[in-house]
Amino acid sequence: MRSKRNADVILAVSVTAIIAVTVVFLLFPVIVTAFMAFDAREFIGPFPPTDLSTQWFVKFWNSGYLWSGFKNSVQLAVAVTVVATAMGASAGLAISRMSPRWRDLTTTAFLSPLVLPGVIIGFALLMFLSVFNVLPVFPRLLCGHLIVTIPYTIRMTLVGLTGISATLVEAASSLGANERQAFFTITLPLAKNGIAAGAIFAFAFSMDDVTISLFLSDYDTYTFPVALVGLIRSHFELTIAAAAVALMGLTVVLLLALDRVLGLERVIGQGVYRT
Amino acid sequence: MKSGGSQVLPHLPEAAANAPIVKSAQKRIVGARVRAVKSQVLLLLPAVAVFVLFLGLPMLTVLNESFRTFEPGRIGSVEGAPLTIENYAELFLPVYMRYFSQTYFLAFCASLIAVLIAFPIAYFIARYASSTMRKAAMTLLIGLTFLSALVRVYALQLAFGSVGIFAPIMSALGVNMNGSLYINCVIVVGLLHYSIPMSILILIGAVQQLNPRLTEAAQSLGASALSSHLTVTIPLCIRGLVSAFLVSMTLGISAFIIPWILGRGRVMFISNLIYSRFSEITNYPSGAAISIVMMALSLLLIFIMSRLFTLLDRT
Numbered sequence: 001m002r003s004k005r006n007a008d009v010i011l012a013v014s015v016t017a018i019i020a021v022t023v024v025f026l027l028f029p030v031i032v033t034a035f036m037a038f039d040a041r042e043f044i045g046p047f048p049p050t051d052l053s054t055q056w057f058v059k060f061w062n063s064g065y066l067w068s069g070f071k072n073s074v075q076l077a078v079a080v081t082v083v084a085t086a087m088g089a090s091a092g093l094a095i096s097r098m099s100p101r102w103r104d105l106t107t108t109a110f111l112s113p114l115v116l117p118g119v120i121i122g123f124a125l126l127m128f129l130s131v132f133n134v135l136p137v138f139p140r141l142l143c144g145h146l147i148v149t150i151p152y153t154i155r156m157t158l159v160g161l162t163g164i165s166a167t168l169v170e171a172a173s174s175l176g177a178n179e180r181q182a183f184f185t186i187t188l189p190l191a192k193n194g195i196a197a198g199a200i201f202a203f204a205f206s207m208d209d210v211t212i213s214l215f216l217s218d219y220d221t222y223t224f225p226v227a228l229v230g231l232i233r234s235h236f237e238l239t240i241a242a243a244a245v246a247l248m249g250l251t252v253v254l255l256l257a258l259d260r261v262l263g264l265e266r267v268i269g270q271g272v273y274r275t
Numbered sequence: 276m277k278s279g280g281s282q283v284l285p286h287l288p289e290a291a292a293n294a295p296i297v298k299s300a301q302k303r304i305v306g307a308r309v310r311a312v313k314s315q316v317l318l319l320l321p322a323v324a325v326f327v328l329f330l331g332l333p334m335l336t337v338l339n340e341s342f343r344t345f346e347p348g349r350i351g352s353v354e355g356a357p358l359t360i361e362n363y364a365e366l367f368l369p370v371y372m373r374y375f376s377q378t379y380f381l382a383f384c385a386s387l388i389a390v391l392i393a394f395p396i397a398y399f400i401a402r403y404a405s406s407t408m409r410k411a412a413m414t415l416l417i418g419l420t421f422l423s424a425l426v427r428v429y430a431l432q433l434a435f436g437s438v439g440i441f442a443p444i445m446s447a448l449g450v451n452m453n454g455s456l457y458i459n460c461v462i463v464v465g466l467l468h469y470s471i472p473m474s475i476l477i478l479i480g481a482v483q484q485l486n487p488r489l490t491e492a493a494q495s496l497g498a499s500a501l502s503s504h505l506t507v508t509i510p511l512c513i514r515g516l517v518s519a520f521l522v523s524m525t526l527g528i529s530a531f532i533i534p535w536i537l538g539r540g541r542v543m544f545i546s547n548l549i550y551s552r553f554s555e556i557t558n559y560p561s562g563a564a565i566s567i568v569m570m571a572l573s574l575l576l577i578f579i580m581s582r583l584f585t586l587l588d589r590t
Contacts, residue, residue, distance in 0.1 A: 008500040015395045022392055022471060026419055029430035029468070032440055036433060044438055087322045094318035097311075110322065113330065115573065117529030119546040120566045123553055124333035127340060127563070143329045150322055179314075208423045211531045211546070215553065228425050232536055236438065244426040251421050255414065264413045 034248065037241035044238065056242040066243060069227030076138065076223060077206040080145040085199040087146070088153025092195075093187070095154065096161045107158070111151045118211030121147055126215045137221040144212040149205050153198035160194010160262075161187075197262040204254050207247075341563035350557045362564035371548075371565075375572075378544045381459060382527025385466035389474045389523045390516055392467075397478030398508070402487065419472040427468055428536045435461050437539075458542050465533040470523035477522060481515020482508075510587075517584045524576065528569075545569050 036044070040051035060066060095106050113121060125144050129135055135143075168190075172182040210225040217226045224243075231240055258264065343352035344359045365371065400412050433439050437452050445452055485508065493503035509516070531546040538547070545565060552562030 005499075011501045011504075015399060018392055019396055019399060022396060025464075026415075026468065026471065029427070029434045030422070032434050033426065033430040044433070087325065090318040091322035094315040097315060106319075110326070115525050115577070117531070117546055117569065117573075119529070119531050119549050120337070120570060121330070121333075123549060123562060123566060124337045125329060126553070127559060128329075128333035128336045131336065143325070146325050147330050150325065154322070179311075204421055208425075210424060214550070225423065225425050228429075229532065229536070232425070232429055232432070236432070236436075240429055241433065244423075244429050247423045247426050251418060251423070255418050255421060258417070259414070264410070264417055 030248070033241050033244050036238055037245045039238055039241075044236075056238045057245075059239045060242040060246070063239060066224070066227050066231070066239070069222050069224040072138075072221060073207055073224035076141055076145065077203050079142055080149055080206040081199050081203045083142070084146055084149040084153045084202040085195060088150050088198055088202075089157045089191075089195045091150075092154045092157025092161065092198075093191070096158060107154070110154050113147050114151050118148070118209070119215075122212040122215030125212070129216075137216065137218050140216045141213055141221075141223065144216050145206045145209060148209065148212065149202035152201035152205065153195070156194050156198030156201060156262075157191060158194070160191045160197070193261045197258055200254055200258050200261070204251075207250065337563045337566055340560050341567050343560045345558050345560040347556075347558075350559070352560050356560075362560045363568070365561070366564065366568060374543060374545055374548050377542065378528055379572075381463055381542075381544075382466065382524055382530070385463045385470055385527050386520050386523035388463070389467055389470035390478075390520050393471055393474035393478050393519060394509075394512075394516065397475045398482050398504075400475070401479045401482035416472045416476050420469070420476065424469075424532050428465065428532050431461070431465050431468060432536060435464065436537075453541075455541055458538060461537050462534055462542060465537045466523075466527050466530060469533075470526060473526070474519040474523055477519040478512070478515050481512045481519075484515075485511050513587045514584065517580060517587070521577065521580050524580075525573065528573065528576075 035048055037056055038052045038054065039049035040053035040055065041049065091110065095103055095110075098106065122144060125140070125147075129140055129143075168186050169182050172186050173179070177185065208225065209223070210229055213223045213226050214229070217223060228240060228243055255264075340352060341362055342358050342360065343356040344361065345352055345356075366375075400409060404412060435441055442452060445457075450457060489511065490503050490507050493507045494500065498506070528544075529546060530544055531550070534542055534544040535547050535550075538544075543551070549562045549565050549569075552558050552565065
């Protein structure tokens, strides 16, 4: 009995240790970056910074290269969000009305880009589009981002629709509503939150994508992550830390929005990333 | 539409005498079904069109390109270039095999460590955390998976890179920061930074579906906490464990930015090899062949894992 007790105590202690080490490991690099962005020194010195200043944010603000990428990314992400949400929501509605067998098959087909490496999607799209060579860079980027964001908008629409029972729609139609009225007064208002969560995912993944954009960008039109990755590879300095802090701010905003429209627990409960 | 059908049908016996009415009712039902199918097709059409045009056809282009002969100095293959399997054959050279083994080995290590670390944490959050703590943990974990890949890579480079914060400590400890062992470790750390939060989120779902009474029963019958978890909890969570491993592995083998930046050109993953085929020597046929092999291997991995899962799931 005694040895069993000891084993249990060791187990509890080691689980606590694993949790503590993991939290430090996950958060430390992020905290270091946030602090270093306010460093007053001209070089990357030892942590923590001795003096604080906002010089790197000013440099980030004044860098035409990063700023033009940032503007492109925001425009692109807005366009991607609108198109992917419209397409994903309508496809999700159609899928939810299918028989279970077809539903599974279609959902798997639409989720397939999530298991494909981004490099292959980017490379394939680049080769395919260069055969015709008619599209300018911006629509090319839009096409690439749609492929990786539509899976999320479809998935989240389906998550939003799962709570709605078919009896509500049937009740509406037995009370005399036609199909269109039942759709606009019952289905759409109830699925709204799931669709909104899909839109947030689409925006976040479009802002974040590097791999596909790297293939489809050119010297004049590039996205923010492409600009940043170029900078990380050429001059490793703290302007990037300031840009990283800006992106973290964006993550927090998106997270708050997601919590508001769907609730963070529900995002997990349904297993968004299950393959 | 189904409701329309059930409304009409109960009246059928009464209406049997009146054949034309029945016929028109049937026509209406059929018409409504056709319309329902039509509206479904219309709703699906935009997304299907995007997938066929910008995913299906491009993949066929890659397949076609992978069998074409490449002439050095050109961008991609010439139109109508002769067919060849040379692009695939050269992947069996030891030089190329190394990229594949490196990618799979590092992704495997990272996934295994991620699942081992994530499981106890997920169990703790799902079972013992108070609701405030749970909410905080969820926010943190989802925030970490939402974090931009570049922020992550930059943060890790700033902490563990050759000019990073830890550089003085590492050199004091006598660690060679330019050695390939250190670079490999940093890449695994980079993969872990993404796969640990992801695995925890997947495993929380799995632990929540498990009835806690089962583990309690084992313990009340005299099993220690450790052995009750090893013999009861873990076998019952095998589905979640396999899917967390599979997701980590998929993310690991397709990683691009992490090895590109943290590998400093010394360690390259298959994704980086494909990119260099495209950007440095414009040998598209070879890049296409590597892509096809990589996709085939990924599908094989998913197949093997799902087999393994069915074998383990007999419990």
